[in-house]
Amino acid sequence: MQEFDGLAKSLQPHYSQFNVANRLLFTGHSHQAWPDAAFEGMQEYMRVVAEQVGNKWNFGFEKTEIMRDYLRNYYDDPHGRYCREQNTHVLLVSWLSSLDLKNKPKIITTTGEFHSMYRQLRRLEEEGLEIVYLPHENDEKLLETVRQNLDERTAAVMLSRVYFRTSEINTRISEISDAAKQAEVPILIDDYHGTNVVPLSLQEKNMEHVxxxxxxxxxxxxxxxxxFLRFPENCEFRPVITGWFSAFKQLDHTRDNQPVSFDDGDQKFATATYDPISQFRSAAVTQFFQKQGLTPEVLRNQYSSQLKYLRELFDEQNFEGSEIEHANTRPVEESGGFLALRSENARKLQAMLLEKNIFTDARDDILRIGPAPYTTSEQCEKVIDALFECIKQKN
Structure with a gap:
């Protein structure tokens, strides 16, 4: 038994809808199981809609505040603003539309960004913007090259805190953000693989401007x-891509010829109508996490322990000629929440594992094996055993 088994086994009964105790769900980095509380949240939404009809929005907004408070606590960020939207791409586009790209057509990013950011920047590059793609593998070198590329033509720096393919942590993210601040260049950090895995105090790291x-x-x-898009409370951006939910409080105002205005508060980068059932579901999950004592420190210890064990199991079984290796050789302390393995057969191995009802994920030549807080050591052992059965079968 490993140290993370106690918490995992205590959580499993709360995930009966997903039956996590009897399934090998290792897409934890992509789609974790939902606790039963999520389904209760959706049922609550149906009751609210039936009772309140069009007045449901205020109830949904209250649920969003539960999530905002959770994020402010997670990031030690009492004064930060958090704009809710359906996906990060909508927020990314709204944020990009705030930049002075006509006079500052240069954006600094890295070679390790997620598809949504990478695709959007590539398309903007086709339209004439100068996108600088810096190698991301060496954090010290990345910091140096970001500094070298910051100039008066730079509109923004856009990069990840934890890289989506390998789970490597950008250990110089605070220094990079400080360099951007000194150059008076806004910085957007993709933290999709950092939240709930790698704690970050924006106050301690002097990153309240990000x-x-x-x-x-x-x-x-x-x-x-x-x-969510977290932005500073003194943000003066006026996104060009804007919807009526960014001025929800002004619906009854008489239209005039004044400049487009935005509500005070968190929704500056919002667009328009969405399905609020997600807010009820997510607020219920948030409260479940709090009730279970899943603090940033507890979650970090759980993921680190699981990753360490998965690495040990992999190393014990790996053999010469297996044609698979670690894609991330950094210490566990510099890694996020999943095991990244490099193989030219990554997608084939993922498919073979799925035939065994084992859920993993592959990106290009990298097989990603992601535990979750409810994953036990026995389940880790089973997925690694199955992986090497597939490898030997393939060979």
């Missing part, structure tokens, strides 16, 4: 439809 993308689909167990 913009942060947070997604609920993975480690938050919030499911689809609940992503």
């Amino acid at each position: 913009y942060l993308l947070v997604g609920g689909y993975k480690y938050m167990q919030w499911g689809e439809g609940n992503c």
Whole structure:
């Protein structure tokens, strides 16, 4: 028995709908199981809609505040603003539309960004923007090259805190954000793989000026439809891409020829109508996490212990000629929440594992094996055993 088994086994009964105790669900980095509380939240939404009809929105907004408070606590960020949207891409586009790209057509990013950011920047590059893609593998070198590329033509720095393919942590993210601040360049940090896995105090790291993308689909167990853009309370941006939910309080105002205005508060980068069932579901999950004592420190210890054990199991069984290796060789302390393995057969191995009803994930040549807080050591052993059965079968 490993140290993480106690918490995992205590959590498993609360995930009966997903039957996590009897299934090998290792897409924890992509889609974790939802606790039963999530289903109770959705049932609550149906009751509210039936009773309140069009007045449901205020109830949904109250649920969003539960999530905002959770994020402010997680990031030690009492004064930060958190704009809710359906996905991070909507928030990304709204934020990009705030930049002075005509006079500052240069954006600094890395070679390790997630598809949504990478695809959008590539398309903007086709339209004439200068996108600088810096190698991300060496944190010290990345910090140096970001500093070298910051100039008066730079509109923004956009990069990840934890890289989505390998789970490597950008250990110089605070220094990079400080360099951007000194150059008076806004910085957007994708933290989809950091939230609930790698604690971050924005106050301690002097990062209260940053913009942060947070997604609920993975480690938050919030499911689809609940992503956030964290922005400073003194933000003066006026996004060009804007919807009526960014001025919800002004619906009854008489239209005039004055500049478009935005509500005070958290929704500056919001667009428009969405399905509020996700808020009820996610608020219920948030309260479940709090009730279970799943603090940032507890979650970090759980993921680190699980990752360490998965690495040990893999190393014990790996053999010469297996054609699979670690894609992330950094210490556990510099790694996020999943095991990243490099193999030219990554996608084939994922498919073979799925035939055994084992859920993993693959990105290009990297097989990703992601535990969750409810994953036990026995389940870790089973997935690694099955992986090497597939490897030997393939060979």
